[in-house]
């Protein structure tokens with residue numbers, strides 16, 4: 001009986017671990033080029049975006065406080081000067097992976 005409960009528990013743990021979808025920075029990059037370029041400088045070398053005063057993604061990534069968690073929170077909450085883009089959880093995951101990935105150009 002105990003063995004059975006333990007086995008069930010292990011199966012549950014395994015299932016929930018694999019259910020989490022891997023973040024995809026490339027997909028995040030594509031999303032950013034579609035939805036964020038109007039206001040943010042997304043990729044290095046991009047012409048200046050609009051004059052909204054939005055920081056470039058590289059500058060955002062350079063902030064120590066900009067963890068994937070902080071980005072996720074930011075992108076889930078409405079902001080004065082940035083429109084609510086109605087991003088899905090997957091899109092937010094991909095975008096934060098992409099932005100945080102800009103921090104160290106050597107990797108990714």
Ligand code: HEC
Nearest residue numbers: 032035036038039052053054055060074081082083085095
């Ligand atoms: C309509 C213009 C606009 C669009 C589109 C836009 N942003 Fe922004 N964003 C801004 C502005 C303006 C700020 C600065 C907000 C402030 O300082 O209060 C900002 C700030 C941010 C910040 C926080 C920077 C910080 O230092 O706190 C993040 C992260 C961010 N944007 C990500 C994104 C992402 C990801 C997208 C695309 C999915 C996006 N933005 C699309 C205008 C925009």
